[in-house]
Amino acid sequence: MNKKTEKYIYNKYAKDNGYEEAPPTIDEFLENDYYVGEITDNGKAIYPYWKNFLRDIYKTPFFEFDDNLKLNILGGSTGSGKCAAFRQVLEFELSEEDIKKYGLSEYLI
Numbered sequence: 001m002n003k004k005t006e007k008y009i010y011n012k013y014a015k016d017n018g019y020e021e022a023p024p025t026i027d028e029f030l031e032n033d034y035y036v037g038e039i040t041d042n043g044k045a046i047y048p049y050w051k052n053f054l055r056d057i058y059k060t061p062f063f064e065f066d067d068n069l070k071l072n073i074l075g076g077s078t079g080s081g082k083c084a085a086f087r088q089v090l091e092f093e094l095s096e097e098d099i100k101k102y103g104l105s106e107y108l109i
Contacts, residue, residue: 010061023061026054030093036091050085058092 001009015053029035030051031043040046046054
């Protein structure tokens with residue numbers, strides 16, 4: 001399925017379920033300057049392994065927990081991108097209000 005068709009389907013689903021527009025896909029979130037693209041060099045600063053890992057978690061912008069992904073433990077060597085990937089998960093999941101409420105702004109990009 002091409003990106004244009006995918007976007008149409010997501011926007012149709014969004015309208016049918018009370019959204020004004022579809023939330024971003026994980027790729028849009030990482031690559032678009034409106035979200036964190038400027039910080040991630042349009043997604044190039046995220047290691048391919050972690051980008052694929054995030055795609056496995058966020059298969060669609062309408063996130064529902066997959067029974068196999070309720071707990072994720074990130075492991076790997078120093079400098080492999082574990083913290084950067086986790087920061088992206090937090091930013092994707094939390095609203096600005098949540099980030100401020102829980103005092104997470106100093107830990108996020």
